[in-house]
Amino acid sequence: MPEPADTGRFCPVHPGVPAFEVCTRCGRFLCGDCSVFREQAWYCPACAQRMVGLFAGSWFAIVAGISAFVGLGCAPLAALAAVLALCDLAMIASGRSAKGGWKLDLIALGLSVVGLVIGVFLIQRLGMLGGAASP
Numbered sequence: 001m002p003e004p005a006d007t008g009r010f011c012p013v014h015p016g017v018p019a020f021e022v023c024t025r026c027g028r029f030l031c032g033d034c035s036v037f038r039e040q041a042w043y044c045p046a047c048a049q050r051m052v053g054l055f056a057g058s059w060f061a062i063v064a065g066i067s068a069f070v071g072l073g074c075a076p077l078a079a080l081a082a083v084l085a086l087c088d089l090a091m092i093a094s095g096r097s098a099k100g101g102w103k104l105d106l107i108a109l110g111l112s113v114v115g116l117v118i119g120v121f122l123i124q125r126l127g128m129l130g131g132a133a134s135p
Ligand SMILES: [Zn+2]
Pocket: 023, 024, 025, 026, 027, 028, 043, 044, 045, 046, 047, 048
């Protein structure tokens, strides 16, 4: 860890506490309690949180993952999740989206396929039940 530098400013969260670092990502002043050292740089807690693991990926992938999860019992949502995940993978390929998101996209795609299978299975079951009930 580098030695704390004196910025001559105060922490916005803790009034009166001198800030010794600036968040590498959002540029806000940080005191000792507010600073998080990660990847060779200082970050505020909010920015450090955003860098954690899979969620360094894009919001597109996260939406696709949630849709896929919900879509486990509903085929149309699973199809939507698959489209979102594929869109994001295409954006990652062309460099317009965060690289870390591809893992989440693949998880979303996997969940989508499972959701589609369960959805088709349920529709078939319902179709059979409906067919049995009506003449
Ligand atoms: Zn920050």
